[in-house]
Amino acid sequence: MAPSVKPARREREITLRFVAEPMDLNMYGNVHGGSVMKWIDQAGYACAAGWSGRPCVTVYVGGIRFVRPIPVGRLVEVHARLVHVGRTSMHVAIDVSSRDLQTRRCEATTHCVIVFVALDEAGRPVAVPAWKPKTARDRALSRHAARLMEFGRKSVPPPPAR
Numbered sequence: 001m002a003p004s005v006k007p008a009r010r011e012r013e014i015t016l017r018f019v020a021e022p023m024d025l026n027m028y029g030n031v032h033g034g035s036v037m038k039w040i041d042q043a044g045y046a047c048a049a050g051w052s053g054r055p056c057v058t059v060y061v062g063g064i065r066f067v068r069p070i071p072v073g074r075l076v077e078v079h080a081r082l083v084h085v086g087r088t089s090m091h092v093a094i095d096v097s098s099r100d101l102q103t104r105r106c107e108a109t110t111h112c113v114i115v116f117v118a119l120d121e122a123g124r125p126v127a128v129p130a131w132k133p134k135t136a137r138d139r140a141l142s143r144h145a146a147r148l149m150e151f152g153r154k155s156v157p158p159p160p161a162r
């Protein structure tokens, strides 16, 4: 009989780490903004899909701020942390930082909040496991995410009627 494999604990945080490569460069020698957004989506997806145990889709990205550029050769860390869970949606705060591998100096480069919706087998939104903020910092992050979502909903016009 095959040994039983215990499922790992549900994690609310995940960090992707890798070295910024020349293929990610823009014309100024730094990492392209589009590459950073792709990494944000990947880390957010891993966090949301890991939490829900479901395939997820991105429904909203809010408050993206590019604070500093990322030069090639830096160690990039993309940290994703669940900050709010609705019925079917998960709001994930993303912090991107870059580390100089020679000096080991680390600096914050980008942050945003990204919202994923979990889908069932038919591609419809499906309920996800609950999560409530416990610490003061988590409550503050959750409020920040809620404010961004309000702004997003107000600023997006409804799709045109057909």
Ligand SMILES: CC(C)(COP(=O)(O)OP(=O)(O)OC[C@H]1O[C@@H](n2cnc3c(N)ncnc32)[C@H](O)[C@@H]1OP(=O)(O)O)[C@@H](O)C(=O)NCCC(=O)NCCS
Pocket (backbone or CB within 6 Å): 056, 057, 058, 059, 060, 085, 086, 087, 088, 089, 090, 115, 117, 123, 124, 125, 149, 152, 153
């Ligand atoms: C995600 C999708 C299935 C949701 O369908 P929908 O009919 O809007 O579903 P609902 O109205 O029930 O909303 C589902 C959840 O999304 C949330 N949501 C919808 N619009 C939102 C927005 N602008 N900001 C934050 N959350 C939003 C709702 O609040 C709801 O969350 P809750 O259940 O936790 O309260 C649909 O919008 C879709 O397919 N979008 C395209 C996704 C995509 O292609 N992404 C890019 C590639 S991954």
